[in-house]
Amino acid sequence: MTSPNGVHTDHRLPPEHAASGLPNAPESPGFVVARVLVPLYLLAVAAAVLVPDPHAVGTFKYNLGAPVQRLGGPFAQVSAAGIGDVIGNVVGFIPLTLLLCLGWRRVPGRIWGIAATLLSIAAETAQYLLPINRRADPWNIVQNSAGAWIGVGLAVLILRWGRNRPH
Numbered sequence: 001m002t003s004p005n006g007v008h009t010d011h012r013l014p015p016e017h018a019a020s021g022l023p024n025a026p027e028s029p030g031f032v033v034a035r036v037l038v039p040l041y042l043l044a045v046a047a048a049v050l051v052p053d054p055h056a057v058g059t060f061k062y063n064l065g066a067p068v069q070r071l072g073g074p075f076a077q078v079s080a081a082g083i084g085d086v087i088g089n090v091v092g093f094i095p096l097t098l099l100l101c102l103g104w105r106r107v108p109g110r111i112w113g114i115a116a117t118l119l120s121i122a123a124e125t126a127q128y129l130l131p132i133n134r135r136a137d138p139w140n141i142v143q144n145s146a147g148a149w150i151g152v153g154l155a156v157l158i159l160r161w162g163r164n165r166p167h
Contacts, residue, residue, distance in 0.1 A: 034103030041096055048092065049123040052132040061085045089140050093120065093147030094154065101155030109152040116148030117141070 051057055058081055065084030069076045093116055100112040120141045128136035 031103060031105075034099045038096070038099050038103055041099060045092065045096065045119070045123070048088075049126060050130070050132060050134075052134070054133055054135075057134070061088060064088050085140075086143055089143030090147040090150070093144045094151040097148045097151030098155050098158075099151075101152055102158065105159065109156055113145075113149050113152045116151075117145040120144035120148070 061081040061084035063084065064087045065078075065080035065082065068083050068087065069078070069080040096119075097109070097112045097116050100107075100115070101109050104112075123144070124136045124138065124141055127134040
């Protein structure tokens with residue numbers, strides 16, 4: 001709590017946490033879990049970007065997109081692999097920025113959204129420059145970025161919900 005003259009009066013949290021309105025102190029389990037999962041998730045993203053087997057990547061995309069394509073029935077005009085590519089690119093970046101926002105709450109979400117967009121640009125550039133038999137696609141940057149910003153939005157909602165919950 002802060003008194004009317006701006007003095008920190010809640011001795012359970014350090015002044016910077018009371019002033020920021022954060023729902024939990026940094027030592028909370030959610031904070032720690034998010035920080036532990038970020039490097040693991042970045043390794044998974046790197047592995048997905050650098051897999052040199054286009055057949056394995058194509059099979060993964062097909063398996064993601066086939067159930068969605070079946071929902072479209074006779075109206076489905078996009079291949080299952082094409083649908084899976086979009087799903088994988090968008091959904092693949094949601095957890096990254098969600099974890100970053102929850103793990104490092106004092107960093108504005110827009111910074112994590114920009115960082116994830118730059119990561120996507122770096123990933124597509126690596127696929128273009130490295131001899132790994134992968135095709136770089138600028139649309140992947142758009143799709144990854146959309147997922148990153150969705151993750152930021154979800155983090156904002158989660159943090160607001162946590163702050164407004166009755167304790």
